[in-house]
Amino acid sequence: xxxxxxxxxxxxxxxxxxxxxxxxxxxxxxxxxxxxxxxxxxxxxxxxxxxxxxxxxxxxxxxxxxxxxxxxxxxxxxxxxxxxxxxxxxxxxxxxxxxxxxxxxxxxxxxxxxxxxxxxxxxxxxxxxxxxxxxxxxx
Amino acid sequence: xxxxxxxxxxxxxxxxxxxxxxxxxxxxxxxxxxxxxxxxxxxxxxxxxxxxxxxxxxxxxxxxxxxxxxxxxxxxxxxxxxxxxxxxxxxxxxxxxxxxxxxxxxxxx
Numbered sequence: 001x002x003x004x005x006x007x008x009x010x011x012x013x014x015x016x017x018x019x020x021x022x023x024x025x026x027x028x029x030x031x032x033x034x035x036x037x038x039x040x041x042x043x044x045x046x047x048x049x050x051x052x053x054x055x056x057x058x059x060x061x062x063x064x065x066x067x068x069x070x071x072x073x074x075x076x077x078x079x080x081x082x083x084x085x086x087x088x089x090x091x092x093x094x095x096x097x098x099x100x101x102x103x104x105x106x107x108x109x110x111x112x113x114x115x116x117x118x119x120x121x122x123x124x125x126x127x128x129x130x131x132x133x134x135x136x137x138x139x
Numbered sequence: 140x141x142x143x144x145x146x147x148x149x150x151x152x153x154x155x156x157x158x159x160x161x162x163x164x165x166x167x168x169x170x171x172x173x174x175x176x177x178x179x180x181x182x183x184x185x186x187x188x189x190x191x192x193x194x195x196x197x198x199x200x201x202x203x204x205x206x207x208x209x210x211x212x213x214x215x216x217x218x219x220x221x222x223x224x225x226x227x228x229x230x231x232x233x234x235x236x237x238x239x240x241x242x243x244x245x246x247x248x
Contacts, residue, residue, distance in 0.1 A: 061210040078208050082174055085206035089217075092199025096159030096218035100201065103210040105172070 030077055030084045034115055037075050037088070038123045043115060047124030048074065050114040059106040059132040067099035068116035068124065074100070075117075079127075080110025108135045144168050146241040148229055153246040154221040162193065162200075163216045166231050166239060172207035188213060188239075190232040195245075196225035221245055 051065040066074045076086040089100045113127040149163040173185025193200040200219045224247040231239040
């Protein structure tokens with residue numbers, strides 16, 4: 001089969017399009033999760049405290065802490081994991097503070113996102129990049 | 140039921156009325172993510188605890204929805220208000236339908 005100059009250009013362009021695909025696909029999974037949680041409402045930046053290490057040596061267990069004054073629920077997402085969902089904390093009437101600590105798995109260096117649903121129905125978001133030396137997804 | 144599951148909870152034995160106390164919980168569980176493969180290349184099926192709740196005298200303190208990105212031996216730390224003497228009820232829900240429970244009593248005064 002002979003490749004014309006035109007064919008070669010077309011193949012090259014197609015290959016470039018395919019390699020560019022995975023990144024937006026990953027980002028949209030995270031955006032879908034946020035949209036599902038907020039129901040499409042606007043999300044303000046800030047208003048949520050997310051405490052995570054800048055560098056995590058072991059991605060299998062990364063300590064994080066989330067808190068948001070007056071939050072009814074806080075969702076934590078890891079944008080770079082195979083599935084972005086990490087946990088959703090729903091605070092009840094017996095909660096002493098809207099704060100929780102846990103340990104999570106991170107597949108690699110990525111952004112950890114916390115989205116809080118406030119008692120008045122508004123939403124707030126914060127994110128932090130965590131560098132991971134050893135990923136936590138087995139394999 | 141996953142093997143060797145043991146819940147552990149650290150809560151104060153007594154508190155002042157209205158005091159906010161810190162609760163720490165840990166449960167031993169493999170939390171198999173469903174992403175790993177065994178030596179033959181077969182995917183190991185997901186087996187995690189997918190929900191954890193804590194109630195005090197029937198009032199919800201925290202209800203956590205969990206995904207595979209929660210580490211092995213899930214650990215949680217949070218705060219609860221103690222309005223009067225009573226019991227904490229901690230419940231973990233496994234993917235396989237098992238439910239693990241633990242209770243802690245708190246005295247006031």
